[in-house]
Amino acid sequence: MKQQIVKLLAGMASLGIALGAASVQASPEQDRQDLIKYYTSKYPNVKIEDYVYGALAFDADSKAQYDAIMEFPPFESELDTGRKLWETPFKNGKTYAECLPNGGKMIAGNYPMFDDATGKVVTLEGALNNCRTANGETAYKLGDKKTLGVLTAYMRTLSDGMLMNIKVEGPKAMAAYEDGKKTFYARKGQLNFACANCHVQNAGVRLRSELISPAVGHAVHWPVFRGGDNLVTLQSRYEGCFKQVRAVPPAQGSTTMNDLEYFHSSLSNGLPMKASVFRK
Amino acid sequence: MRKLHRIAAVCAIGAAMVAGNVMAQTAAAKEETGKDIAFNRSKGNCLACHGMPTVPDAESTGLYGPPLIAMSARFPDKAKLRAQIWDATATNPSTSMPPFGKHGVLSEQEIDKVTDFVYGL
Numbered sequence: 001m002k003q004q005i006v007k008l009l010a011g012m013a014s015l016g017i018a019l020g021a022a023s024v025q026a027s028p029e030q031d032r033q034d035l036i037k038y039y040t041s042k043y044p045n046v047k048i049e050d051y052v053y054g055a056l057a058f059d060a061d062s063k064a065q066y067d068a069i070m071e072f073p074p075f076e077s078e079l080d081t082g083r084k085l086w087e088t089p090f091k092n093g094k095t096y097a098e099c100l101p102n103g104g105k106m107i108a109g110n111y112p113m114f115d116d117a118t119g120k121v122v123t124l125e126g127a128l129n130n131c132r133t134a135n136g137e138t139a140y141k142l143g144d145k146k147t148l149g150v151l152t153a154y155m156r157t158l159s160d161g162m163l164m165n166i167k168v169e170g171p172k173a174m175a176a177y178e179d180g181k182k183t184f185y186a187r188k189g190q191l192n193f194a195c196a197n198c199h200v201q202n203a204g205v206r207l208r209s210e211l212i213s214p215a216v217g218h219a220v221h222w223p224v225f226r227g228g229d230n231l232v233t234l235q236s237r238y239e240g241c242f243k244q245v246r247a248v249p250p251a252q253g254s255t256t257m258n259d260l261e262y263f264h265s266s267l268s269n270g271l272p273m274k275a276s277v278f279r280k
Numbered sequence: 281m282r283k284l285h286r287i288a289a290v291c292a293i294g295a296a297m298v299a300g301n302v303m304a305q306t307a308a309a310k311e312e313t314g315k316d317i318a319f320n321r322s323k324g325n326c327l328a329c330h331g332m333p334t335v336p337d338a339e340s341t342g343l344y345g346p347p348l349i350a351m352s353a354r355f356p357d358k359a360k361l362r363a364q365i366w367d368a369t370a371t372n373p374s375t376s377m378p379p380f381g382k383h384g385v386l387s388e389q390e391i392d393k394v395t396d397f398v399y400g401l
Contacts, residue, residue: 193376202376208325
């Protein structure tokens with residue numbers, strides 16, 4: 001018993017170091033390496049490549065179920081709807097592919113991207129909406145499953161296998177990164193949790209019957225289909241986690257959310273993109 | 281195990297006390313025990329993080345925190361136990377345990393009840 005508590009406290013002391021490090025400006029690459037070091041020293045047998053599976057990386061049985069489901073994904077028809085949206089030209093005859101770099105292929109791992117011109121982080125969803133408005137269409141509502149959701153579910157498959165490659169260059173980009181990092185490490189809500197309390201400190205640990213996923217590997221597989229057909233975008237998931245700790249979530253697409261996604265995505269640099277996966 | 285019997289006995293006494301008075305009975309039925317509050321997912325939800333090895337119906341418990349067992353031996357001073365529940369961050373700033381009292385997740389009275397319940401584990 002005592003031993004267990006001592007072990008627990010030791011774990012938290014080392015987290016203290018990780019949390020402490022958050023206050024000094026470290027390079028994004030250093031932040032990523034520090035987290036990987038933290039996870040791998042706690043779970044030497046779990047490979048970093050497997051972190052893309054989230055909590056499943058810590059649970060072989062659930063991972064086997066996931067593999068079986070992913071052989072015939074129950075969300076194929078949603079992807080098909082998304083493909084139609086992607087291929088349908090705007091009223092002016094132009095397409096998303098013409099509007100985006102590289103025809104929209106193998107680019108998802110570059111987003112969120114810091115845009116020096118506007119001084120703001122642009123998510124992939126934001127870039128698609130920018131295409132729409134630049135071509136005289138109205139922007140889709142962020143987080144809307146039926147439009148932007150299925151569109152990105154298909155569009156992101158064009159980048160499967162690309163390695164996440166978030167760049168943080170220049171002081172303005174760094175400030176946005178730091179803002180996201182602050183959101184990730186700051187406690188919030190009546191229940192007083194930081195994202196890091198769960199997804200760093202308690203990754204691989206059960207909260208009730210729920211195994212908690214590590215933050216590294218989080219950002220590469222969106223949107224997910226929960227229960228097979230309920231599409232959830234990354235920022236909708238953030239919203240869910242904010243609510244879980246009884247905090248009021250910032251609006252999707254707000255600077256706070258976009259900066260959080262910028263920081264959070266850079267933690268997955270070097271891991272392969274894989275759009276749309278099953279989650280329970 | 282003996283503790284469980286004691287809890288069962290207390291419940292029986294409680295029921296006996298209100299028997300015969302319908303009004304009191306409904307009031308008592310509504311009033312949550314320390315255990316109810318501790319188990320309630322929208323109140324204490326202690327089981328999200330703590331096992332309670334001596335409580336048979338404490339199921340699918342999480343592992344964020346240590347199992348709650350032999351508490352009166354480990355917290356001879358009940359006030360310290362209450363303080364841990366009221367604001368765990370006071371003794372461990374990097375704790376993931378919510379500050380139930382400080383943030384008003386539970387009322388002072390609810391914390392008293394939960395403290396009594398946990399003290400008996």
